[in-house]
Amino acid sequence: MKRSRPAPAHAGQRPRRSGRALTEPFLAVRAGHWGRAADGSTGWPSAPNLLAELVRAEYHRDGPAAPGPPALASPQDLVLAGLRRRLRLGKAPTPAECVRLLLEGGDHTRAAVFDAWPDVVRLHGPARAQTALRAGLRAGRAPEAVPQMLDLAAAAGLRPLTRTELAGAASAPASGRRVRHAAWRLLAAMGEHSLIPGVHVAGDAYERALLAALGGKPPIGPDPTGTRPGLLVAQSMLMGHLDRPGEGMSGGLGVLLGSLGDALADTEAVAGVLTVVTADLAGLEADPCLVRRRGRGHWVLRIPVDSDHQIRPEETGEHREAMTWWATVLLTSLRRPVDVLHVRYADDGSLALAEAARRAGTSLVFTATPDPHRQMTERYGAPGADPLALRNDLHRVFLADRLVERADRVVGIAGRDGGAAELVRYFPQLVDRCAGGAPSAPPEGIPPYLPPAHGARRRGVLLRAIDDAAAPDPEDGRAAASVLLSVGRLHPVKQQDLLVRAWIASGCHRRAVLVLVGGGPHSGDPVERMMRARIEEALCTRPEARRRLLLLPALPNAEVRMLERALADPARRLSARYVCPSAKEEFGLALLEAMEAGLLVAGPLRGGVPHYVADGRNGLLVDTSTSLTLGEGLTRLLAVDDARAAVMAARARSLVRSTYSSAAMARALAEQYAAVTASRAAPAGRPLPAAPPRRGGHAHGA
Template identity: 45%
Template sequence: MLADGGAERLSALLRRTLLDRPGEPVTGWLLDLAALHGLAPLRADEVRAVGDGAPLWRYLHGIGLPPRGEPRSPYEKLLLDLLGGGGSAPRAEPVDGPAVVQSMLIGGTGRPGEGASGGLGVFLRSLGDALADRADVGRVVTVVLAANPTALVVERAADREHWTVHVPVDSPVALDQREMGGHRAAITWWLRELLSRHGLVPDVVHVRYSDDGSLAVADAARLLGARVVFTLTPDPHRHLAARYPEEGSDVDALRFDLHRVRVADRLVGRADTLVAIGGRGDELLEHFPQLEHRHAVAIEEGIAPLAGTARPALVRELFEPSRVFPRLDDSARGLPVLLNVGRLHPVKQQAVLVRAWLEAGLHRSTALVLIGGSVTDRTPDEQAVLDEVLALAASVPGSRGRLAVLPAWPNTKVRELEHTLVQAVLAPSPHVYACASAKEEFGIAVLEAMEAGMLVVGPRTGGLPHYVDHGRNGFLADTSTAEGLGDALREVVALGDATRAVADAGRETVRERFPIARVAGAFARVYLDLA
């Protein structure tokens, strides 16, 4: 949306820049910017002289000329097919009630624990289903990215109006947050085109994360005439001073974190409604002075109920020998299990957990199970964490047979394992879900473990203190060091059977306070107020 006279000024500036500096890396982004806003700063002959590939074709399409060229990748072939009128994905029928788009551009909703996929993907999948089941919501569309795509995928769930749109990105691997900026205009273009072509134009668009991907989705929302909701968190603001304490810190990392702070401010300014996770209002005001004059609606997250019974075969998988990764052996039978599930990433601190378990001597009285990470094509973060975990385990031969490391499991399988441990695997003290994260904005995996009846130990900073009451329904720990985490875990395990009442209270907390249907109602009220 450009103010009066803004289109002409921007068009003139684009023309000068494109003609004066042809071939610059930013050329494609500028052509996409023009196409998004319906501008035509260059004639057809001029634009063919300065641009090529996908940005050129999107620009030509925008000024009503047929794009031509030889695709050099599956991504470019998809684009040319789309612009040439191809594609057979379904078109949505009109619905009663507002259409809501929710974005999940970091990771995805398919397999949590692989790459950058985690608890937010699990939450958005179940939230989307719960919203679509409501009579007052017409449709939910979850937007994910498709790296190195070979087909356009726009699909509807079999039993409800919950759609998933896979936005193609010109990258051989999934984008991380630092790479989003270079694809921002293209993501906006694709999202606007796909939602329009398939009858999925939204009334409300909800973005999370302070990054260029969220800006891309917010741009598409404005171009489609939708209202914007933004969930803001105090990240990366709260860690800047600690992360960069002195000269010589990683300048590129600092620059990117400061960019994310600026992006967060821009999203706050663009959003029609702001959402805060749970009870984070005071901390948010510390980093967003704009909130003195604006209200952020506090909404807690939640989980879907799990149907099914215990599956002992899942426990047996923890003992199946592997030539690559550690597994449990017979010496671990009958011991309480410390379970940790999630993507392998430094912020999740699996290596800190293993170090804490070893240094506190817990390998003598408990079994530790880590589930997360890709089987193949691991990200650098995944490989670095895995290497450190395996090196730590090898450094203490006495831990052999007490540690199991497994790649990511589907969410339902993880939850069934948790229920099986509680219901069918007897131990002298409750099985523990050990969340070692440096931060958890809310902690979907923690809620799932509590719902199963596991005893939870997690960080005392971040979102957990808003529902974990230390000593009553779980335990909070200092996860900033292996020593602090190890001391907390050792004390909890030493309490033995006395903590079963705490685990039971944790289960009741989740079942009473965090069912996904209740959470969906809170989000629906926000969306209906805007639609």
Template identity: 45%
Template sequence: MSVLLTGLGPSLTAQNSVARVLTLTTARPTEADRCDLAQPSGRSHLLVRLPVDSPQPLDPHTAVEHQAALAWWTARIFELPGYRPDITHVRFADDASLAVARTARRRGAKLAFTVTPDPHRTIDERHAGLPPEHTGDAARALRLDLHRIFVADCLVARADLLVAMPAAPGGQELAAHFPQLAERPVHIQPEGIAPFHPAAADDDTAHGQLARLYGGASASGLEAEDRELPLLLCVGRLHPVKQQEHLVKAWVLAGLHHRTTLLLVGGSPTVPTPDEAAVRARLAQHLATDPVAERRAALWPALPNRQVRLLERALAQRGPGTVLYVCPSAKEEFGLAVLEAMEAGLPVAAPQRGGASHYLHDGVNGRLLATHSVERLADGLRSLVSTPVPELAAMAEAGAATVRERLGIDAMAASLADAYRTTCGASRPADQPQRAEGKSGERDVTGRS
């Protein structure tokens, strides 16, 4: 999400109707004592990190404890000359978004909210089989899910503009969880990625990444002798919902560790969260049960986005069928990492469930996988690896064209700017304060990652 917003801000300010964009996020604990928490990023785009007193990055479990601090910092930002927004766009159904939304409305700003089927979908699945007397972790999870549903409904009720990502063909999931949307217009907005711009040092960086990848186990890499085997690549944060554990188990269950290699990229390189540490430990445990799998799998910590995209391009140059990108998540609302792999020229496979099915047509520009069980994922991986090379090459070419023609950041920015302008131009309800527009009718926009 941070990569999306970093690219979206400059693209929004390129639109004539948007004067300034503030992107609000929270400062990581190691950054909270720095004095450069606000940094320019392109013309009239400012990245602002709000300090919070937390040993770990905020998540839905802990955000409620920091509502007051986030509201205070947001209010201070919005009081600066020229930084009072016309519209504030919040993305997640959590207490951090609610704190920013409340502050924005007190300052007279319009509110946009990106509404998704979660957390409603989560509560349906997580608690469907539980007995009435749930206790312990199950009870805590239930309370959190119910609270997040309350937060999501509050944000929907407060929002002047509702934004949603395209649903799967024929999908009614959002309407089922939010019946109130039957009476509300929703702006349907695909996400997009920024174009990749080559730089002078790219070849050296890519060469170094490939040398690291095939530098042997001592370099957290793969053996040089396995260089000619097909590689499965997966990039994403280490978290249970991303299901890297499912991927490793399915890879072994399908017997693919005997004829392919695996590279997982994700997780903090310095201070892992509890989720990251737990996932990393379980991955190591799974791999340790099979010496071949352990030798042919590599786990790298997260890389800067540009380095990920350089790595994907370098791997794509090896030729069709030699590298396959796999997203094993339980669901992806849209799948920006999948789009980046497609744009780089890799054949991709992503979950049937979620936003990927909006732009992936199975067997045409990618593959859709059943990821709800290890067994089904193993079947999908086996089929993917067995796909003839000409078909993989055609899918990769079609996938790159899909991103290039339909899913760029500029098209996303133009569509959102139109929606913001329309919303800010609409009359405000009688019980809401009025505020002046920027010069020449331009709008100030803020977003929270």
């Protein structure tokens, strides 16, 4: 099950060993699993602790190494932990075990089975796999697992049902929508196209697209590949919308990948770029075409998702097999193959795309980050930790490990030394992958500023709203306020509610107007509604603060950067600062944009921001873990006089403009992509995966 691969061409710096890395229990156990330290089981609390029980069960090579029977972990927890442990050791379960796990396990267990299935079929043979699936499908249990079993059969070219049985599944009523769709996909894989209905029976835009693709004609529009020499690169952006940052799950990643795709398409080594996004039912009804030009050489490829809303990362597990099928079909429907697929987030959607890359014969690059690894012990090691959040974070850690295992190349986000040496603390398996060194870390960056259309008018509207909130109040004698700006999607990890509480509790609301930019103006997003309710609750403690809080809906990125430039203008009578209150930021593109505009910034101590913000030199680093510490940081930020703030902001602007540009990032990534495709052309001990057959330029099965 382990995949041998040559060492990367650029191993990077040798990682520094940290005592903290080996004494922090969660990291120590992971290091011990990969033979990088002693067992690592010391340091856990002696009292019953769910994190300790689950981690011991999942990582100890010989099974749970606990002093006694688990007190908090459920039998299902232990079964899942055992499965993950076996997969990390390269031991595939039998097909019958996989089917039992599908029928009896939850979503996280099914995700592990999905990832293991190609190796299960390879090691145990198609006949055993087909027999196991047939027994599972005829058992009549766990109907929610039926679509996955049908899709696993299609992925391996198996026939677990008779033609008559499958025809019955293919005509399932509306209540069995996912069963029906999975049966259609299996019929196509079996070559039984006569049993697949025509597009005329489709009930909506998703089914129209699916039936067209099953007929060999996915609605991709004009082929985007062109004739220019070079690599065809795909990059995934499965969270939110590409061009609507600040709404729902849309954030800095969309801005980054939009500008990066444009910049990559301008490099000599890259012929074209496909940015892979998702399209829900409303999006498909509005535009059924799955490939649209974004710019010269840059295209957006839309994966249909059978959902009435833009799916969130935690929902991708419900759609992973269908997403894999769609991605495989689209990647193999182009006139020329996609050379490299780059995924950046450890969720089930990225794992689905990784499997599609394997089926399509496409190289895979994964950007690994220590999220949620770096806070596991702190967050869950004490009594009272949220068990559901713990299980979800352990699932994300597992997905990241599987993506590292599947990837042809792993890259990180640059640290202070310009490399990703720190990443090895969280992914000890990378030591062998990188020949004792660390992954390379292409620089991240932002595009050059381009003024928006009608910029002067919009600038005036936004500044008037801020000036009104910051104006002196004759009733209570308050002077004109400074401005604190914060931009980001409304989400618990961004902590705008904590920022409001800290702003009030520290008394900073008497000195500064707080401007929050983010969220949809009429959003039905439940997370945004929750965040607005939390902000409103914080305001109830100090009703007088309400006048000095300005909550603006998400703005186009060009307008945000225009506003930041306007606030940084020294000719304005009000001083302005930028604050990022996030619990952590792996990189912090919005912070970089504020620095580039000339604002003095404060960002979180945790995450990647300390890699480019030096406290007291070009910005401030703030402990954002509590409202008290965040309030202390706001007080520090407002206490910096304008002259010193100008010097610090100038240093920050110079750093960003010289180091963190999307063009530099594109050049570095183009080199990475060229290297990984060159090494894959002559693999050492690793056979290339078979690509699906191409018939008339379209994939008829996956």
